[in-house]
Amino acid sequence: MxxxxxxxxxxxxxxxxxxxxxxxxxxxxxxxxxxxxxxxxxxxxxxxxxxxxxxxxxxxxxxxxxxxxxxxxxxxxxxxxxxxxxxxxxxxxxxxxxxxxxxxxxxxxxxxxxxxxxxxxxxxxxxxxxxxxxxxxxxxxxxxxxxxxxxxxxxxxxxxxxxxxxxxxxxxxxxxxxxxxxxxxxxxxxxxxxxxxxxxxxxxxxxxxxxxxxxxxxxxxxxxxxxxxxxxxxxxxxxxxxxxxxxxxxxxxxxxxxxxxxxxxxxxxxxxxxxxxxxxxxxxxxxxxxxxxxxxxxxxxxxxxxxxxxxxxFQPIGTTSLAGGTTPIALADTSGSTSPAMGDAVVAARLQSVVLDEYRRAFGVDLAGTLAAARPREPLHGAVGVQRRSVSGVSEQLSVAFSIDARGKAGEAPRIRQLSLAGEDAETARVLAGQVALKISPKTQVGFAFSQGRDGLVAHLQGQQRPAFLIAGDAADDSGLYQSVDTALALRRQFGAWGLTVSADRGDALSASFVRLASEQHGQRYRGRVHDFGLALDRRFGALDTALGLTWMREDETLLGAKFHDAFGLTGAETLFLDAQAGWSFADGWRLGGALRQGWTRAHVSGAVAGGSKLASRAWSLDLVRAGVFAGSDTLGLRLSQPMRVENGGLNLSLPVDYSYETLSPTYGIHALSLTPQGRELTGELAWSGPFLSGFGSASLFYRRQPGHFASLPDDKGVALSWSSKF
CATH class of the missing domain: 3.40.50.200 (Peptidase S8/S53 domain)
Structure with missing residues (x-):
């Protein structure tokens, strides 16, 4: 009172x-x-x-x-x-x-x-x-x-x-x-x-x-x-x-x-x-x-x-909807679920608007209270908490690799990468799970994959040497969203010293937290279709290998993986990623590498989504790797990385801010919903992998500052060990 x-x-x-x-x-x-x-x-x-x-x-x-x-x-x-x-x-x-x-x-x-x-x-x-x-x-x-x-x-x-x-x-x-x-x-x-x-x-x-x-x-x-x-x-x-x-x-x-x-x-x-x-x-x-x-x-x-x-x-009764709109939005509904790249952006957000209840009564509400932040990734679970069987093979013309994960349904956040190669298979075939690469002519290669994105497929066709880290991700394939890929394909053609690769994949973006709607009994994660199309150039300059690429990502219902209530009318977004990668083998067994991905996202103007709704995002990683430390085929590597993070921008939402009972119509105003997190995750990992006790082992020491781009979360640190063997 x-x-x-x-x-x-x-x-x-x-x-x-x-x-x-x-x-x-x-x-x-x-x-x-x-x-x-x-x-x-x-x-x-x-x-x-x-x-x-x-x-x-x-x-x-x-x-x-x-x-x-x-x-x-x-x-x-x-x-x-x-x-x-x-x-x-x-x-x-x-x-x-x-x-x-x-x-x-x-x-x-x-x-x-x-x-x-x-x-x-x-x-x-x-x-x-x-x-x-x-x-x-x-x-x-x-x-x-x-x-x-x-x-x-x-x-x-x-x-x-x-x-x-x-x-x-x-x-x-x-x-x-x-x-x-x-x-x-x-x-x-x-x-x-x-x-x-x-x-x-x-x-x-x-x-x-x-x-x-x-x-x-x-x-x-x-x-x-x-x-x-x-x-x-x-x-x-x-x-x-x-x-x-x-x-x-x-x-x-x-x-x-x-x-x-x-x-x-x-x-x-x-x-x-x-x-x-x-x-x-x-x-x-x-x-x-x-x-x-x-x-x-x-x-x-x-x-x-x-x-x-x-x-x-004096509280809303019955079905509520945004004033001037027709799509019901219960005040207990999740009005939006952000993506991992947005971290804690909506934790302190405000999104004042006006809703009408069943009696056409206008109520001022803060919809930000029903925005759900993405659940931070738990990379340790995805790295070692798996049950899998792997099969791979390689020849001069063909390489194949399959890995079957017995943990559950593929594509469930936050453990998205359900299919992955065991370490030994990666060293042998340099391919990822569910992947086939075929050389159809001396200068032309083609690759296909299922339940695996185009980035790994492109990396294989380009002959990239990607070091194996359990926790710290590679910026080259970080889109900032939880994604489940159905199929991918890539075609690479050599033009002199340059290689040109075109690629595409399709799948779903998964909401990074549970979405709860009054019309449904249980909260659930929602899917929206995603299509990726890429064009990349690669070239080797002696001990230096380089790659430069552009990726166009089209989302049908989400914004860089963020899912918003249908009442807002979001119909998807377009993102352009610029990718730059380089690796320098500066000494025998030593390699220094890095990757940068810069993204620009623009939401489709529709419903309450107004013009100027755009994001700029970035991910980067730096690696130092030594091969043959204790044995001829083992590696020891250090990686520093920042997962994909929205650096600036957000949604401009045209929302009702007042309501006239004389005209029975709302007054609209633009609300800028920032999707830039306060936190910034920085990850460091020291990782070893190689043959061990008639099998293959790996060990990782890692430290994550402000995990998931949440400024308030305690730092995440630990040790990961794994070992596998063929029987």
Missing amino acids: PSRFNTTEFRESDGPLQHNAATAWNLGWNGQGVSIAIVDTGIDVDSPEFAGRISPRSRDMFDASSGRGLNATDDHGTNVAMVAAAARDNTGMLGIAWNATILALRADNVGTCLSDDPNSDDDCAFDDDTVADAINYAVANGAKVINLSLGGGPPNNLLKNSVRDAVASGAVVVVAAGNDGSAQIDSFAASLDIAGSGGVIVAGSVDVNGVISDFSDRAGSQPDHFLAARGETICCVYDNGTLYVDDEGYAYLFSGTSYSAPQIAGAAALLAQAFPALTGKEIVDILLRSAFDAGDAGADSIYGRGILDIAKA
């Missing part, structure tokens, strides 16, 4: 505190501009609790010749009005809609309310025709809410018709359930409930603990429009505009469903102010659907729909 409302006046006011009214007040809604018609015994016109807020159209519904006017001779109408709308003036009590206008309509029969003593047992009498006239008058004079803290026998047709017409005009009618402690609401309320056809709320009473009051009539066989609110021991009785205290210093409390009704009427006024496009029936439905479910689950015969909860009534 905001501290500015936590006053003595508030704490001593039973309804606002119990029914969470301060939530609406903090949003700026206090009933201003909404008229609540109090059809009752009149009102204390001089009370400071109503100063300046009694409508000049208030009147005594009897002929003026009676001479009595609005000023009540008892306190019933005054107390009802205070529960609904007593002023916020730091004295006495505080009403639910403390700034609403009160249309006081005195309807008690002349001569029946005889005493102004707050302890009087005099009963005021009401005539159905007069009450009907008051309801019709209230509608004609703009009352949005009509409070009937009345009861008795079945109403006549004139009164039922007036209630029916009031509901049809868009008003909310609240009627007290009755104070007989009966299992059924009294016949007066029951008949008006039926006449209102969904526009009437029948008010029962609960105590401070939310337990149905002994005196309150229950919902019985008409629970659908029954709503309970505080009606027991309400503070306090007023006399001539001041708190009534007896000679012994005690203030009097009052109880009855008569005082439950104005709690609900005040809540209806808050909704009417906040959402002026709502009909009366919609306001009723919102209050009933948002009620705290007391008693048995669902509508029951005691509490009906439950207990008034204003805070929940």
Whole structure:
């Protein structure tokens, strides 16, 4: 509860505190501009609790010749009005809609309310025709809410018709359930409930603990429009505009469903102010659907729909969508899942927008709270936590290698590389899993692969000597996303000293974290089609081998691997990668190498994705490798690398930032969602591999600073050992 409302006046006011009214007040809604018609015994016109807020159209519904006017001779109408709308003036009590206008309509029969003593047992009498006239008058004079803290026998047709017409005009009618402690609401309320056809709320009473009051009539066989609110021991009785205290210093409390009704009427006024496009029936439905479910689950015969909860009534109900859009987006949905290259970019993001709920009510929300950051890679699992069988073979014209991974489905993040060669096979065939390379002429080679990308295929055709590291990745094949490749092909042609390679692959980009949608039972990872096309030149200059390439990557549903909710309308992106690689064999058994990949990504302009949505990304790696350290075929290498990281840029989203109930249309603004992480992963790895104990072994010592480009994550360090043997 905001501290500015936590006053003595508030704490001593039973309804606002119990029914969470301060939530609406903090949003700026206090009933201003909404008229609540109090059809009752009149009102204390001089009370400071109503100063300046009694409508000049208030009147005594009897002929003026009676001479009595609005000023009540008892306190019933005054107390009802205070529960609904007593002023916020730091004295006495505080009403639910403390700034609403009160249309006081005195309807008690002349001569029946005889005493102004707050302890009087005099009963005021009401005539159905007069009450009907008051309801019709209230509608004609703009009352949005009509409070009937009345009861008795079945109403006549004139009164039922007036209630029916009031509901049809868009008003909310609240009627007290009755104070007989009966299992059924009294016949007066029951008949008006039926006449209102969904526009009437029948008010029962609960105590401070939310337990149905002994005196309150229950919902019985008409629970659908029954709503309970505080009606027991309400503070306090007023006399001539001041708190009534007896000679012994005690203030009097009052109880009855008569005082439950104005709690609900005040809540209806808050909704009417906040959402002026709502009909009366919609306001009723919102209050009933948002009620705290007391008693048995669902509508029951005691509490009906439950207990008034204003805070929940001011939350979206039902299906929500971006204002001006049609695609549903539940506030519990994942609105986006970023890729590994984006790291912690959205951890502190803000993405203010406006959504409409089922009743076309506009709510300001921060969608950034539903953005999911990519799960950091766990490269150690992918490097040694595998079960596989490998088969390879090589000849002058043909090389083949297959590796079957028994861990599970291929392509699941974050352990994406399900197929990989054992170390010995890589040394022999220099190819990756599921790969076939064929020399079809002295200067022409062609390669095919399945479940493996084009980068490794190109590297093989170019004759690259890629060192084997378990943890630190090679920048040459890092696209910054989790990707599962179906098929790849490459064709290389030698032109003098230069080699030209064209290549392509296709597969899926996988969301890097679970995406949760209200329409689905479980969160899951989503796939979007990805196509890569590459062109590369390579040449050897003595001890120096070089390669320069361009790769065009086309994504159908993602942005550098990031998946966003369909409500944003992202239809994919185009990325151009510039690749540069070099290796220098500067001494016998020694090689110094490096790779740089620079990417430029542009999102397709569609839906909420506006122009200027682009990214710049980069990955690099540096290697120093020594061959033949302990044996003729072993290697010891040191690699420093940065995995692909978005260096700058993001999405420009055209989102609704305001909503007009007059035009029923949103105002749009551009929100720049940065996808540049605060963290920067730097990886160092010292790795050895070679023959060991009649098999093949590898050992790695690694250190990852800010893993996954998450600035807040502790550094990742460790040792990896593996050994394999043929049986």
